[in-house]
Amino acid sequence: MQVFAVANQKGGVGKTTTAVNLASALTKLGHRTLLVDLDPQGNATMGSGIDKSALTHTVYQILVGLSSFDVVKVRSPDGFDVLPANRELAGAEVELVDLDDRERRLRRVLNQVSDDYDFVLVDCPPSLSLLTLNGLCAAHGVIIPMQCEYFALEGLSDLVNSIKRVHAGMNRDLRIIGLLRVMFDPRMTLSQQVSEQLERHFGDKVFQTVIPRNVRLAEAPSHGLPGVSYDPSARGAQAYTAFAEELVGRLKGH
Ligand code: ADP
Numbered sequence: 001m002q003v004f005a006v007a008n009q010k011g012g013v014g015k016t017t018t019a020v021n022l023a024s025a026l027t028k029l030g031h032r033t034l035l036v037d038l039d040p041q042g043n044a045t046m047g048s049g050i051d052k053s054a055l056t057h058t059v060y061q062i063l064v065g066l067s068s069f070d071v072v073k074v075r076s077p078d079g080f081d082v083l084p085a086n087r088e089l090a091g092a093e094v095e096l097v098d099l100d101d102r103e104r105r106l107r108r109v110l111n112q113v114s115d116d117y118d119f120v121l122v123d124c125p126p127s128l129s130l131l132t133l134n135g136l137c138a139a140h141g142v143i144i145p146m147q148c149e150y151f152a153l154e155g156l157s158d159l160v161n162s163i164k165r166v167h168a169g170m171n172r173d174l175r176i177i178g179l180l181r182v183m184f185d186p187r188m189t190l191s192q193q194v195s196e197q198l199e200r201h202f203g204d205k206v207f208q209t210v211i212p213r214n215v216r217l218a219e220a221p222s223h224g225l226p227g228v229s230y231d232p233s234a235r236g237a238q239a240y241t242a243f244a245e246e247l248v249g250r251l252k253g254h
């Protein structure tokens with residue numbers, strides 16, 4: 001089982017879109033996949049086709065030790081499993097502080113199901129909070145989606161430093177798997193420039209696959225489907241499928 005956190009402390013940069021579409025694409029490639037929604041906004045839950053307002057159990061109960069994995073797990077219409085979230089999860093941030101092993105709660109739970117999944121994707125909230133820390137402590141690697149904008153690189157150093165701190169103090173397994181350029185608009189000179197800058201700084205840590213800005217990806221959540229299932233022929237969907245293939249290939253070492 002490989003656990004990947006999809007993280008970037010900025011909001012609206014494509015974390016959830018990446019997590020949901022990657023989960024679906026990996027499932028279509030035949031991999032047993034679990035998506036963990038660690039954001040109280042519950043967007044990954046909704047985007048997977050699960051109604052967050054109808055949930056009786058969420059990842060919140062798992063983190064604070066009130067429920068077990070099997071009780072909380074939901075199968076999405078696309079066939080991957082989800083540990084869903086809703087607003088209830090916002091309370092976990094406060095409650096976790098008083099619990100022992102507070103940053104390793106998710107890791108402990110995932111350890112119990114390590115034989116049941118090939119891939120676990122953790123959709124992190126837009127912060128470097130205790131919830132994100134749970135994601136980073138549970139993960140083998142981090143996937144960083146980013147928009148090629150002027151301030152993108154600035155925020156990146158905070159994230160890279162947090163990852164280094166977690167690596168040094170809490171989780172020696174953790175590494176950056178790669179940076180994924182998302183919502184890319186090749187007609188913008190600035191996008192090209194930031195993209196080239198990224199390649200210079202991070203070399204082969206930058207995934208070759210680039211996710212274009214594509215309205216079908218943005219429409220998909222309102223239909224309760226990942227973009228790769230909503231319109232598989234759309235450019236965005238095809239890019240996420242190519243990204244899943246690149247990721248799996250990279251892990252095999254080619
Ligand atoms: P985050 O989880 O980092 O906050 P989201 O994945 O929710 O970011 O994306 C923010 C917004 O951008 C959402 O409305 C989403 O539908 C849209 N979006 C994400 N990726 C793309 C894309 N490649 N093309 C067009 N819209 C996108």
Ligand code: MG
Nearest residue numbers: 015016039043
């Ligand atoms: Mg999100």
